[in-house]
Amino acid sequence: MIDPTxxxxxxxxxxxATSSLHRLRLIIWAVVLVVLAVFAFFWLRPATSxxxxxxxxxxxxxxxxxxxxxxxxxxSFSSAKLAGQPYVMFFGFTHCPDVCPNTLARLxxxxxxxxxxxxxxxxxxxxxxxxxxTPEAVGSYAKLFNSPIIGxxxxxxxxxxxxxxxxxxxxxxxxxxxxxxxxxxxxxxxLLFGRDGKFVATIAQEEGDDTxxxxxxxxxx
Amino acid sequence: MNRTxxxxxxxxxxxxxxxxxxxxxxxxxxxxxxxxxxxxxxxxYLVIRNYGPGADRLVAVASPAASMAGVHRSQLTGxxxxxxxxxxxxxxxxxMLTMAPNGYHVMLMGLKAPLKPGAKLPLTxxxxxxxxxxxxxxxxxxxxx
Ligand SMILES: [Cu+2]
Numbered sequence: 217m218i219d220p221t222x223x224x225x226x227x228x229x230x231x232x233a234t235s236s237l238h239r240l241r242l243i244i245w246a247v248v249l250v251v252l253a254v255f256a257f258f259w260l261r262p263a264t265s266x267x268x269x270x271x272x273x274x275x276x277x278x279x280x281x282x283x284x285x286x287x288x289x290x291x292s293f294s295s296a297k298l299a300g301q302p303y304v305m306f307f308g309f310t311h312c313p314d315v316c317p318n319t320l321a322r323l324x325x326x327x328x329x330x331x332x333x334x335x336x337x338x339x340x341x342x343x344x345x346x347x348x349x350t351p352e353a354v355g356s357y358a359k360l361f362n363s364p365i366i367g368x369x370x371x372x373x374x375x376x377x378x379x380x381x382x383x384x385x386x387x388x389x390x391x392x393x394x395x396x397x398x399x400x401x402x403x404x405x406x407l408l409f410g411r412d413g414k415f416v417a418t419i420a421q422e423e424g425d426d427t428x429x430x431x432x433x434x435x436x437x
Numbered sequence: 438m439n440r441t442x443x444x445x446x447x448x449x450x451x452x453x454x455x456x457x458x459x460x461x462x463x464x465x466x467x468x469x470x471x472x473x474x475x476x477x478x479x480x481x482y483l484v485i486r487n488y489g490p491g492a493d494r495l496v497a498v499a500s501p502a503a504s505m506a507g508v509h510r511s512q513l514t515g516x517x518x519x520x521x522x523x524x525x526x527x528x529x530x531x532x533m534l535t536m537a538p539n540g541y542h543v544m545l546m547g548l549k550a551p552l553k554p555g556a557k558l559p560l561t562x563x564x565x566x567x568x569x570x571x572x573x574x575x576x577x578x579x580x581x582x
Contacts, residue, residue, distance in 0.1 A: 312520065
């Protein structure tokens with residue numbers, strides 16, 4: 217979710233002087249207007265993320281399907297292991313300290329909020345950075361969240377294939393300030409699959425918990 | 438998006454009685470997210486308030502816990518998450534910058550040990566005018582309430 221407070225626009229609490237109260241009120245009303253404008257922007261803006269990946273549900277082609285990657289134990293992981301269980305897939309990389317842990321922590325929290333036991337659905341984390349993300353690395357990263365997460369990696373060719381199969385965008389981008397001189401751009405939405413392995417919906421970053429929970433109820437019902 | 442907490446917060450601000458001791462200059466607080474063994478990167482989130490009469494600029498961040506640190510920004514465009522160096526951040530007088538997940542963050546690179554929940558992260562923050570501040574940030578899974 218895009219947090220408007222990440223922009224340096226919020227007022228600091230007013231100092232004690234009574235003379236500044238009038239100014240404070242003006243500032244607060246200005247903030248109210250800015251906040252309303254920001255909300256209006258996000259409400260009126262046509263939805264962009266999720267749109268592309270939701271389209272295949274209407275039958276153009278099948279999103280998802282069987283895949284083979286490498287599990288945290290270093291052994292081959294076949295999607296057949298997920299048969300009969302609903303699952304949520306998220307593509308990221310372990311050197312991502314912000315969006316990826318934030319998304320996985322949110323999925324874990326939503327899974328708890330769903331109130332259907334510990335694993336009403338599996339959370340599958342697929343690395344788009346297999347050059348750095350060894351099976352061991354994805355395995356220990358998955359443990360950060362104190363809840364079962366299946367961490368997967370593979371060869372570059374395997375990961376590219378699985379990303380393509382899931383309409384997931386991934387790109388290696390040079391960044392001299394990043395570890396090893398690069399960072400990864402990647403689709404930020406989580407993909408939801410039913411017990412039959414069929415794609416159901418996406419959960420976008422900016423989507424509220426209520427809609428996300430409703431979708432998770434659909435795959436776990 | 439849920440508007441209720443925001444409206445409540447605004448109402449609370451409008452109703453609040455002014456504090457007796459007004460802070461001056463730049464104040465910094467924040468938190469850091471836990472990491473596990475083998476994870477070389479971490480993130481910390483700062484809340485910077487500028488009570489001073491003039492603008493100030495966040496020019497550097499450093500931590501003995503990491504070989505390198507920098508301010509980065511994650512941005513979501515067309516459903517794609519991109520993280521880039523943020524460049525210098527200016528905080529105008531009377532303004533506040535709240536770093537939060539999926540936005541501005543202090544990226545810690547080359548972590549020497551995992552950031553354990555409940556422990557503190559030492560972080561030095563340097564401003565163009567306010568100078569250097571050394572903080573001990575709490576390590577926790579989400580922002581303090
Ligand atoms: Cu970063």
